[in-house]
Amino acid sequence: MNGPGRDPQVLEISANAGVVQARQLVRALAQECRLSLVEQTKLITAASELARNTLIYGGGGTMTAALVEERGRRGVRLVFADQGPGIPDTDLAMTDGWTSGSGMGLGLSGSKRLVDDFLLDTAPGQGTTVTITKWGR
Numbered sequence: 001m002n003g004p005g006r007d008p009q010v011l012e013i014s015a016n017a018g019v020v021q022a023r024q025l026v027r028a029l030a031q032e033c034r035l036s037l038v039e040q041t042k043l044i045t046a047a048s049e050l051a052r053n054t055l056i057y058g059g060g061g062t063m064t065a066a067l068v069e070e071r072g073r074r075g076v077r078l079v080f081a082d083q084g085p086g087i088p089d090t091d092l093a094m095t096d097g098w099t100s101g102s103g104m105g106l107g108l109s110g111s112k113r114l115v116d117d118f119l120l121d122t123a124p125g126q127g128t129t130v131t132i133t134k135w136g137r
Contacts, residue, residue, distance in 0.1 A: 054082045095109065
């Protein structure tokens with residue numbers, strides 16, 4: 001995950017302040033990548049949901065953020081990782097309205113709709129990693 005001219009930035013998400021810091025970092029990278037205001041908002045919303053999931057359901061973790069270039073296009077890639085209990089049924093977890101807690105059940109499925117690339121890697125007892133990318137147009 002190499003960004004043009006800088007190393008990926010790793011942010012600890014262990015309290016609500018980490019969720020706020022994640023949004024701020026993502027906003028700065030989205031602006032640097034010259035995403036439109038609408039695309040910035042989509043990415044920041046997805047990042048906020050995933051950071052909150054990392055904190056609430058994963059017991060905390062990290063967000064690694066970087067500007068990336070692939071095939072002549074530039075984007076923002078975010079990797080959310082935790083060592084929590086994992087997700088036993090990913091199909092169910094990706095269903096709108098399903099929640100294992102008190103949320104609205106739109107975190108994973110909603111985040112997927114807001115970004116261009118979405119990869120979920122999880123297993124019971126193994127934690128969860130979600131990688132998202134938003135490409136500039």
